[in-house]
Amino acid sequence: MAPQAPVLNQPLFSEPGARDGRRLLALPGVVAVVGALVMAAISFTILVGATPIAPDARTTWALIALNAAFVLFLMALVGREVHRIVMARRHGKAASRLHVRIVAMFALVAAIPAIMVAIIASITLDIGLDRWFEIRTKTIVNSSLSIADAYVQENARNLQGTTLSMAYDLDASRTLYGLDRTGFLDLLNKEAVGRSLAHAALIKPDGSFVMSAQTDADFAMPEPPEGAVSSATDGKPVLIEPRTRNIMGAIVKLREIEGLYLYTIRLVDPEVIKARQIVRSNTDEYRNLEDNRRTSQVAFALPYLSLTLIIILSAIWTGIAVADRLVRPIRQLIGAADEVATGNLDVAVPVRPSDGDVASLGDTFNKMLLELKSQRNEILSAKDLIDERRRFSEAVLAGVTAGVIGVDPYGIVTIVNRSAESMLAISASAALGQNLSAILPHVGRVFEIGRQSGKPVYREQVTFFRAGTERTFNVQITVEAGDDGSEEKSYVVTVDDITDLVQAQRSSAWADVARRIAHEIKNPLTPIQLSAERIKRRYGKVITEDREVFDQCTDTIIRQVEDIGRMVDEFSAFARMPKPEMKAIDLRESLREASFLVEVSRADITFERIFGNEPLKGTFDSRLLAQAFGNVIKNAAEAIDGLEQKDGSHGIIRIQAGRQNGAIRIDVIDNGKGLPRENRQRLLEPYMTTREKGTGLGLAIVKKIVEDHGGRLELHDAPADFHGGRGAMISIILPPAAVTPLREGKSEHERETEKVDNGV
Numbered sequence: 001m002a003p004q005a006p007v008l009n010q011p012l013f014s015e016p017g018a019r020d021g022r023r024l025l026a027l028p029g030v031v032a033v034v035g036a037l038v039m040a041a042i043s044f045t046i047l048v049g050a051t052p053i054a055p056d057a058r059t060t061w062a063l064i065a066l067n068a069a070f071v072l073f074l075m076a077l078v079g080r081e082v083h084r085i086v087m088a089r090r091h092g093k094a095a096s097r098l099h100v101r102i103v104a105m106f107a108l109v110a111a112i113p114a115i116m117v118a119i120i121a122s123i124t125l126d127i128g129l130d131r132w133f134e135i136r137t138k139t140i141v142n143s144s145l146s147i148a149d150a151y152v153q154e155n156a157r158n159l160q161g162t163t164l165s166m167a168y169d170l171d172a173s174r175t176l177y178g179l180d181r182t183g184f185l186d187l188l189n190k191e192a193v194g195r196s197l198a199h200a201a202l203i204k205p206d207g208s209f210v211m212s213a214q215t216d217a218d219f220a221m222p223e224p225p226e227g228a229v230s231s232a233t234d235g236k237p238v239l240i241e242p243r244t245r246n247i248m249g250a251i252v253k254l255r256e257i258e259g260l261y262l263y264t265i266r267l268v269d270p271e272v273i274k275a276r277q278i279v280r281s282n283t284d285e286y287r288n289l290e291d292n293r294r295t296s297q298v299a300f301a302l303p304y305l306s307l308t309l310i311i312i313l314s315a316i317w318t319g320i321a322v323a324d325r326l327v328r329p330i331r332q333l334i335g336a337a338d339e340v341a342t343g344n345l346d347v348a349v350p351v352r353p354s355d356g357d358v359a360s361l362g363d364t365f366n367k368m369l370l371e372l373k374s375q376r377n378e379i380l381s382a383k384d385l386i387d388e389r390r391r392f393s394e395a396v397l398a399g400v401t402a403g404v405i406g407v408d409p410y411g412i413v414t415i416v417n418r419s420a421e422s423m424l425a426i427s428a429s430a431a432l433g434q435n436l437s438a439i440l441p442h443v444g445r446v447f448e449i450g451r452q453s454g455k456p457v458y459r460e461q462v463t464f465f466r467a468g469t470e471r472t473f474n475v476q477i478t479v480e481a482g483d484d485g486s487e488e489k490s491y492v493v494t495v496d497d498i499t500d501l502v503q504a505q506r507s508s509a510w511a512d513v514a515r516r517i518a519h520e521i522k523n524p525l526t527p528i529q530l531s532a533e534r535i536k537r538r539y540g541k542v543i544t545e546d547r548e549v550f551d552q553c554t555d556t557i558i559r560q561v562e563d564i565g566r567m568v569d570e571f572s573a574f575a576r577m578p579k580p581e582m583k584a585i586d587l588r589e590s591l592r593e594a595s596f597l598v599e600v601s602r603a604d605i606t607f608e609r610i611f612g613n614e615p616l617k618g619t620f621d622s623r624l625l626a627q628a629f630g631n632v633i634k635n636a637a638e639a640i641d642g643l644e645q646k647d648g649s650h651g652i653i654r655i656q657a658g659r660q661n662g663a664i665r666i667d668v669i670d671n672g673k674g675l676p677r678e679n680r681q682r683l684l685e686p687y688m689t690t691r692e693k694g695t696g697l698g699l700a701i702v703k704k705i706v707e708d709h710g711g712r713l714e715l716h717d718a719p720a721d722f723h724g725g726r727g728a729m730i731s732i733i734l735p736p737a738a739v740t741p742l743r744e745g746k747s748e749h750e751r752e753t754e755k756v757d758n759g760v
Contacts, residue, residue, distance in 0.1 A: 151276075414490075
C-alpha cells in the first residue's frame with residue numbers, strides 16, 4: 001500500500017497551532033461589532049426624537065463620546081486585521097493578493113451604502129436647518145457668483161493667450177524696434193487693433209510708458225498696479241483682474257527686447273462686473289450669517305458621522321472574517337500548487353464539506369495530483385529507457401569506423417561521432433547546431449542533391465582537402481522518416497575515407513597493366529635492337545651515299561629501343577616489387593648513399609643534411625629504402641631544373657631525419673617549382689606525372705616501398721622558413737614497430753664514432 005501523501009493544513013493568517021487563539025480573538029470583535037451597532041441604533045433613535053430623551057447638547061455630546069469609544073475599538077480591531085493582511089501580502093504568502101481584493105471588495109460594498117446613508121442624513125439635517133435660511137437664495141447667489149467668475153476667468157484666459165501671442169510677434173520684430181521706432185509703433189497699433197485690445201503699450205520695469213498703441217478706446221490707459229511689473233516673467237503673464245472698473249489687464253516680459261514689458265488692456269462687460277460685485281457682497285453677508293449655525297450643525301453631524309463609521313468598520317470587520325473563510329481553502333490550493341511546481345507531488349489538499357464548491361475543487365485537485373504522479377512515474381520510466389537506448393546508440397556510433405553525422409530537416413547538424421571528428425577534422429561541439437553546408441561545403445552539396453532527389457539512399461564520391469591533404473570520401477545520404485508520420489524527415493550522413501582504397505585499386509590495376517605492357521613490349525625489343533646493330537655493322541661500309549643519314553637512323557632505332565627497355569624495366573619493377581628483406585640498419589647510411597649518388601652528378605645544387613647525433617636504427621630493407629630515397633632526391637633535383645632561378649639563387653635540397661613520437665621521419669625539401677595543389681595525392685598513383693618525359697612511376701614505387709615497411713608517404717609544400725617557402729617537401733614516416741630503441745649506456749667510443757659519421 002502506498003504511503004499517504006502529506007496534507008497541507010496551515011491556517012490562513014497564522015502559523016500552525018495558533019487557530020485556537022484566533023477563535024478567542026474573534027470573540028471581542030463580535031462583541032464590539034454588536035455593541036457598536038446597538039449603540040448606533042440607540043443614538044439614531046434619540047436624535048430623531050423617537051424617545052422620551054430630549055436630544056439636547058448634553059445628550060448629544062454623551063452619545064458622541066459613547067459612539068467614539070466604539071469607533072476607536074472597531075478601528076483598532078480592523079487595523080490589526082488590515083496590518084495582518086498587509087504583512088501577509090508583503091511576505092508573499094499564498095492567496096494574499098486574493099485576500100486583499102476580497103477584503104477591499106467587502107469594504108467597498110459596505111462603505112458605499114453607509115456613505116449614502118450619511119449623505120442622506122446630512123441632506124436631511126441641512127433641510128431642517130435651511131428652514132431658517134433661504135436655500136433658493138443661497139443657490140442663486142452661489143450660481144450667480146460662479147457664472148460671473150467663470151465669465152471673468154474666460155476673459156482672463158483669452159487675454160492671457162492674446163498677450164503671449166502679441167509678445168511673440170513683437171519679439172520677432174526686435175530688429176525693427178532698434179532701427180525704426182515709428183515702424184515698430186505702427187506694428188504695435190496693428191497688433192492692438194487686430195486683437196481687439198482697448199490699450200496696448202510697452203513699459204519699463206518701473207511702470208513708465210515707452211510707447212502706447214493708438215486705439216479707439218474712450219478712456220486713458222491706467223497705470224499698472226504696483227508690483228505687477230516685477231511679477232511678470234517671459235512666457236507667464238501677470239493678470240490684472242477687474243475690481244471697480246470694467247477693464248482687465250495683462251503684463252508679460254518681452255524675451256528679445258531687453259528691459260521692456262508688454263502691457264495690454266481689454267474691456268469687460270460692465271453689467272457683468274457690476275453684477276459680480278453685488279453677488280460677491282451678498283455672498284459674503286450670507287456666509288457671515290451662516291457661520292452662526294456651525295456649532296449646532298456640528299453637534300448634529302458628529303452622531304451621524306459616528307453612526308456611519310460604526311457601520312463601515314463593522315462591515316469591514318465582517319468582510320475580513322468572511323474573506324478568511326473563503327480564502328483559506330484557496331490558500332491551501334495555492335500552497336499545494338507551489339509544492340507541485342517545485343516537483344513535489346506527494347501533497348494533498350484537506351477537503352472539508354463546509355467549504356462548499358471549493359471542497360469539490362480540492363477533491364478534483366487531489367485526483368489530478370494522483371494522475372500527475374502516475375504520469376510522472378511513467379515518463380521517468382520512459383526517460384530511463386530512452387537514455388539507455390541513447391547510450392547504446394552513442395556506443396555504437398563511437399565504435400563505427402565510418403563518420404556519421406545526423407542532420408535535421410533544415411540541414412542543421414545534430415549528431416557527430418568521433419570517427420567523423422577525426423576523419424573530417426571538425427569538432428563536434430563546434431559543429432552541433434551549425435548548417436552542414438557551412439562547415440563541410442562538399443558534403444553539404446551532396447546532402448542537398450540527395451535531399452532533392454527524393455531517394456531513400458543517395459551515394460556519391462567527393463574529393464576535397466582535409467587537414468592539408470586531399471582525400472577521397474564516399475558520402476551516403478540516408479533518409480530517416482519521423483515516427484509521428486510527419487512530412488519533415490531527418491537524415492543520416494555517412495562518410496567513409498576511401499582514399500587508400502582508391503589508390504590501392506588504381507595501383508593494383510596499373511600493376512596488372514604494367515605486367516602486360518612489359519610482357520608484350522619486351523619480347524620484340526631485343527630482336528629490333530640486334531637487327532639494327534647488325535644492319536649498321538653489315539651495311540655500314542657498303543653504303544657510301546647518305547651515310548650520315550643511315551648512321552643517324554640506326555642510332556635512333558638503337559637509342560629509342562634502349563629508352564623503351566628502360567621504361568619496360570620500370571614497369572617490371574613496379575609490377576613485381578620484391579618482398580622486403582628486413583635487417584637491422586641505420587637509415588642515416590642509406591640516406592647518405594642515396595643523396596651522394598645524386599650530389600656527384602649535380603654540382604649546381606647545394607645539399608644540406610641534418611641527421612642529428614643519435615642513430616636512426618631499425619629493421620628495414622636497405623636496398624629498397626635506398627631506391628626510395630634516391631627516387632625522392634632525384635625528383636627534387638628535377639623539380640629544381642624545372643624552375644628558372646630568376647633571382648640569381650641556386651638550387652638547394654635539404655635532407656633531414658630524426659625521431660618523432662617514437663617513429664623515424666625523413667623530410668626531403670627543395671626550392672623547386674613545388675607541387676600542384678589540385679589532385680596532389682594523384683601524384684602517388686602510377687603514371688601520374690607533371691614532367692614531359694616522366695613515367696609517373698617514381699613516387700608510386702616509393703609509396704609502395706614505404707607502405708611495405710608499414711610507413712606512409714606525405715606530400716607537402718616547403719616550410720615558410722625554407723628559403724622563402726618555395727618548393728616542396730616529401731615526408732617519409734616509418735612506424736615505431738620497425739624502429740630499434742636507443743640503447744642506453746653507450747661507450748664513449750661509440751658516441752664519438754656516431755658524431756663523426758653524421759658529419760658530411
